[in-house]
Amino acid sequence: MANVDLKQLAGEIIKLKKERNAVILSHVYQRPEVQEIADFVGDSLELSRKAAGTDADVIVFCGVHFMAESAAILSPQKTVLLPEEDAGCPMADMVTAEALRARKAEVPDAVVVCYVNTSAEVKAECDIACTSANAVKVVASLPPGRPIIFVPDKNLGRYIISQTGREMMLWEGYCNTHHRLTLDDVKKVKSEHPDALLLVHPECRPEVVALADHVASTTGMLRFARECPAKEYIVATEKGILHQFKKQCPGKMFYPASDKLVCPNMKATTLEKVLRSLQTMEPRITVPGDIRERALQCLERMLAVQ
Numbered sequence: 001m002a003n004v005d006l007k008q009l010a011g012e013i014i015k016l017k018k019e020r021n022a023v024i025l026s027h028v029y030q031r032p033e034v035q036e037i038a039d040f041v042g043d044s045l046e047l048s049r050k051a052a053g054t055d056a057d058v059i060v061f062c063g064v065h066f067m068a069e070s071a072a073i074l075s076p077q078k079t080v081l082l083p084e085e086d087a088g089c090p091m092a093d094m095v096t097a098e099a100l101r102a103r104k105a106e107v108p109d110a111v112v113v114c115y116v117n118t119s120a121e122v123k124a125e126c127d128i129a130c131t132s133a134n135a136v137k138v139v140a141s142l143p144p145g146r147p148i149i150f151v152p153d154k155n156l157g158r159y160i161i162s163q164t165g166r167e168m169m170l171w172e173g174y175c176n177t178h179h180r181l182t183l184d185d186v187k188k189v190k191s192e193h194p195d196a197l198l199l200v201h202p203e204c205r206p207e208v209v210a211l212a213d214h215v216a217s218t219t220g221m222l223r224f225a226r227e228c229p230a231k232e233y234i235v236a237t238e239k240g241i242l243h244q245f246k247k248q249c250p251g252k253m254f255y256p257a258s259d260k261l262v263c264p265n266m267k268a269t270t271l272e273k274v275l276r277s278l279q280t281m282e283p284r285i286t287v288p289g290d291i292r293e294r295a296l297q298c299l300e301r302m303l304a305v306q
Contacts, residue, residue: 009271010037016278022058022081023051024274027067028218029240029266034062034274041244043219045116045131045299048074060277061285062269064089068285069120073295076287083273085283087265089117091203094173095152097121103149107169110147113139114298115156117175120287122151124294128301132156132202133217136163141305155179159202159209177238177263178203185258186211189234193255196232199224200257204236212236225249238263 014037017024025047026038035041040050044067051059052074059080061068066089068082095114100122104112114126115135123129130138139160142148148166150157152173161168178201186208190198199221200212209215214224218241225233226248235241236257245254277283287295 006033006271009275013037013271013275013278016275017060020058020278020281021056022060022278023054023056024060025051025062025071027063027240027266028222028244029238029263030062030269031240031267032243033271034269035240035243037271037274038062043131043133043217045070046219047071051075051078058278058281060274062274063087064092064265065285066092066117066119069287070116070299072285072287073120073123073292073299076292079281080285081277081281082283082285083270083277084268087268089265091152091173091175092117092119092122095122095171097125100125100149100151103169107147107149110149110169111142112149112151113142113168114151115153116299118152120291120295123298124291126151126298128305129298130302131217133220134302134305135160135202138302138305139166139168140164142166153203155205155209156202158206159215162206175203177261178236179205180260181205181208181236181258183207183211185260186234186236189255189257193232193234196234196253196255197228197230198234198257199236201237208236222248225252225254237261238266240266 024038026035026041040047048071059071059078061071064087068080072080112126114129116129116131148168150168151171154170157170197213200209200215202215232253234255234257239256239261
């Protein structure tokens, strides 16, 4: 689409956003033009917390379904819109509440930890949540000796085990996008940019994480690159984040670890869909009250970890 069309769409969105008293959230994996019209850009839970602190009546979440659910959990009085209704998360879909209940019945004394990349229904079955930024701290805070079930990301789970020494029963889930990155991919890009530091998201395979100069969440990667004096970086996470790297770190060079690091669900949201969502006030994401209350407890226990 021509730039003039994108500018016109952005202008219409900003105008309607004010009329609706809406706040627009964009995950860092979204298209650059979507990030540019957002009030807040960042990690999923961080965005929901920021939106909850505003006086907006409407939250437009440019992300995927579980993220919009988190916004609805934290802001039940606000209308939450997801511009692309079919923007899901394959990893979140790898664990269901029914399957988790069955696993809990097998290990009734286990503490159940869920990555925030899960549905509200799954969070409602868990004791405590974690993000990629605080996962190590959350697991380290758990009572010693208690068995731990961790869902759904086995790669993040393995990273937590390596950092805490805690044994955990890992679910067989993974992020399709991050898991696609192989050791050979990383070795190839490192040979092309030998002076670049390798930044790796912990959703990547363990052998990729092992090569990292720094392992971090998306927000953690951005912070590291801003503060580190190095001038070149290889980025092992979804390519959408490169837009923020270039904005926040001018004068530095960033290379994707692979061209395969593209999440189709994150790229499904367009400016046209954002505008249509504000016009129609659909698709609206809601969480049933009983599930919301239990999922909120799961998130609040995480937020209480110091």
